[in-house]
Amino acid sequence: MERTLSIIKPDAVSKAVIGKIIDWFERKGIRIVAMKMVRMSKEQAEAFYAVHKDKPFYDSLTDFMSSGPVVVMVLEGENVIQKNREIMGATNPKDAAPGTIRKEFATDVEKNAVHGSDSPETAKQEIAFFFSEYELLSSTK
Ligand code: UDP
Ligand code: MG
DSSP: OOOEEEEOOOOHTTTOOOOHHHHHHHHOOOEEEEEEEEOOOOOHHHHHHHGTSTTTTHHHHHHHHHHSOEEEEEEETTHHHHHHHHOOSSSSSOOOOOSSSHHHHOOOOSSOOOOEOHHHHHHHHHHHOOGGGOOOOSSSO
């Protein structure tokens, strides 16, 4: 069993597709073990995306991620880090395969509906960024 961090980004929250995106995960057998809606400050968005601080899109991305509420979730399942990345689709919705969340719900390469951790190390860090141990629940009891 593996865990990963998923974020429903401000564009998708604003489009009122939170439920549809959660349904996408649940239909694929992924379980939600933590979830909350938060609004990040610019500073929190900068800290979350620190790995991208030298990228040309960093300032715009962190403005966007702090522009409205997001839904942060911890997803659990077998191989869920990679599975979530596949369900999300490519970063740029123009390249995203049909049937992926980004193909269906993203606006553009920045406003691309969802975030997903990309490795076990980043999953661990990103989960700890938003959740404490007591907020991580078992979904099967
Ligand atoms: N992003 C952007 N322009 C780009 C590449 C990425 O605005 O050219 C944004 C986009 O919201 C993306 C986030 O920065 O989801 C993080 O980029 P990353 O390369 O890690 O893509 P992801 O892992 O989200 O697919
Ligand atoms: Mg990434």
